[in-house]
Amino acid sequence: MITLYTWSTPNGRKISIMLEELGWPYEVRPVNIGKDEQFAPDFLKVAPNNKIPALVDDEAEGGPLSIFESGAILVYLADKSGRFLAPSGAARFKALEWLFWQVGGQGPMLGQLGFFAKRSQEKAPLAIKRFTEEADRLLGVMERRLAEAPYLAGADYSIADMATYPWTMAATTFLSDVLSDSLATKPAIARWLKAMGERPAVQRGMAVPKVS
Numbered sequence: 530m531i532t533l534y535t536w537s538t539p540n541g542r543k544i545s546i547m548l549e550e551l552g553w554p555y556e557v558r559p560v561n562i563g564k565d566e567q568f569a570p571d572f573l574k575v576a577p578n579n580k581i582p583a584l585v586d587d588e589a590e591g592g593p594l595s596i597f598e599s600g601a602i603l604v605y606l607a608d609k610s611g612r613f614l615a616p617s618g619a620a621r622f623k624a625l626e627w628l629f630w631q632v633g634g635q636g637p638m639l640g641q642l643g644f645f646a647k648r649s650q651e652k653a654p655l656a657i658k659r660f661t662e663e664a665d666r667l668l669g670v671m672e673r674r675l676a677e678a679p680y681l682a683g684a685d686y687s688i689a690d691m692a693t694y695p696w697t698m699a700a701t702t703f704l705s706d707v708l709s710d711s712l713a714t715k716p717a718i719a720r721w722l723k724a725m726g727e728r729p730a731v732q733r734g735m736a737v738p739k740v741s
């Protein structure tokens with residue numbers, strides 16, 4: 530059995546999209562980060578960085594395995610299933626390149642923009658300017674890539690797309706008042722968002738966890 534510790538935020542949904550694409554059964558353990566449940570001692574045992582997502586695979590090779598960091602979890606599931614990431618060669622590294630770009634760049638920068646422009650009571654103009662410009666630059670990088678290839682890794686849909694979709698959706702919704710001008714000039718991202726959003730597994734993954 531696979532257990533996914535997650536919340537209704539972009540980093541968690543990367544993994545529920547992948548699990549839905551694989552069609553594997555999994556148990557969802559919601560970790561309400563609005564109520565600081567990510568600091569509970571039991572969660573710390575599987576996620577020492579106190580952030581979702583984390584995953585436990587009871588049937589891993591060699592015994593139960595817990596993994597934190599969305600990129601590591603996606604690579605684990607891709608290697609275990611043999612899907613959505615080439616086993617070797619250039620295609621594998623193209624996908625990993627864009628996966629690391631997302632995990633180290635697009636996600637954190639949009640996250641900081643969300644904090645300074647939306648969630649913080651105090652408005653810090655320099656921080657908002659800095660992260661708006663960086664988000665715009667990263668969306669430009671993504672636009673150029675998707676203008677030359679159907680998916681981030683190239684011809685094939687991969688874990689890099691699954692990682693990037695939830696944060697790009699946040700750019701079009703939660704962050705739309707800061708990023709709508711940037712997105713309006715990016716037709717390749719719009720085409721990719723549409724294609725991604727039409728996948729039933731992506732739709733199901735984006736609805737995890739069910740929060741009332």
Ligand SMILES: N[C@@H](CCC(=O)N[C@@H](CS)C(=O)NCC(=O)O)C(=O)O
Nearest residue numbers: 538539540562580581582598599600
């Ligand atoms: N680099 C981590 C980032 C995870 C992350 O930032 N998760 C957020 C939710 S999207 C979180 O748990 N935040 C709670 C907190 O910061 O206390 C990953 O990719 O897994």
